[in-house]
Amino acid sequence: xxxxxxxxxxxxxxxEGLPIIIDVLRAFTTSPVxxxxxxxxxxxxxxxxxxxxxxxxxxxxxxxxxxxxxxDGFDFGNSPTELLRLPAGELNGKTVxxxxxxxxxxxxxxxxxxQQVILGSFVMAKAIAAYVRQQNPDTVSMVAMxxxxxxxxxxxxxxxxxxxxxxxGKPYDHYAALWECINxxxxxxxxxxxxxxxxxxxxxxxxxxxxFDFVLVAEMVDGVIRVSKVSTDQTG
Numbered sequence: 001x002x003x004x005x006x007x008x009x010x011x012x013x014x015x016e017g018l019p020i021i022i023d024v025l026r027a028f029t030t031s032p033v034x035x036x037x038x039x040x041x042x043x044x045x046x047x048x049x050x051x052x053x054x055x056x057x058x059x060x061x062x063x064x065x066x067x068x069x070x071x072d073g074f075d076f077g078n079s080p081t082e083l084l085r086l087p088a089g090e091l092n093g094k095t096v097x098x099x100x101x102x103x104x105x106x107x108x109x110x111x112x113x114x115q116q117v118i119l120g121s122f123v124m125a126k127a128i129a130a131y132v133r134q135q136n137p138d139t140v141s142m143v144a145m146x147x148x149x150x151x152x153x154x155x156x157x158x159x160x161x162x163x164x165x166x167x168x169g170k171p172y173d174h175y176a177a178l179w180e181c182i183n184x185x186x187x188x189x190x191x192x193x194x195x196x197x198x199x200x201x202x203x204x205x206x207x208x209x210x211x212f213d214f215v216l217v218a219e220m221v222d223g224v225i226r227v228s229k230v231s232t233d234q235t236g
Contacts, residue, residue, distance in 0.1 A: 017139025027103030064099035129166035
């Protein structure tokens with residue numbers, strides 16, 4: 001298996017084989033949290049306008065952000081903490097449309113070159129590695145989407161390094177990765193309450209490894225990008 005690694009939108013547009021689009025803070029941590037809270041379906045879009053059109057047509061809930069801030073008119077932002085504070089059962093059976101500044105943009109780009117795209121983050125990493133081994137593609141393309149597509153983000157690069165460890169046996173030190181992430185000025189500021197739209201709890205949740213035993217796989221279905229929850233045998 002050839003494991004390729006890239007960063008930012010340009011590399012998402014050039015994926016080969018089976019793509020893993022990585023967005024740790026926060027889109028692809030928020031996504032499995034949504035499924036853990038009982039949603040039926042998740043749709044990814046590039047723009048707020050697409051999201052509003054889907055709500056108008058199908059009555060979906062809308063989640064996401066622009067430049068990190070919840071979009072006006074959306075039901076939720078892009079915060080796992082916000083979702084976990086909802087009353088129990090609030091999301092059971094719901095369809096949610098997610099739009100973010102980095103993660104969903106990467107999936108939209110990668111879908112132009114692949115029939116399926118894996119949503120990548122620390123919280124699903126071992127399950128994702130098991131799924132990739134089961135699929136046994138000739139090539140895996142990991143793309144760390146970075147901070148709003150503008151620059152590399154340490155948490156996404158660390159997650160890509162963890163995938164390289166799981167899939168190709170490369171060395172990886174999670175303690176060192178965590179230390180680098182939390183001492184990055186931007187993340188350190190968020191940890192100390194520097195952004196109202198990013199609760200400090202989000203950072204702790206997003207940097208946890210291997211919390212979920214399922215994978216989220218995006219495919220084009222009836223003209224929209226639908227995400228399915230796929231359970232895996234992590235011993236495979």
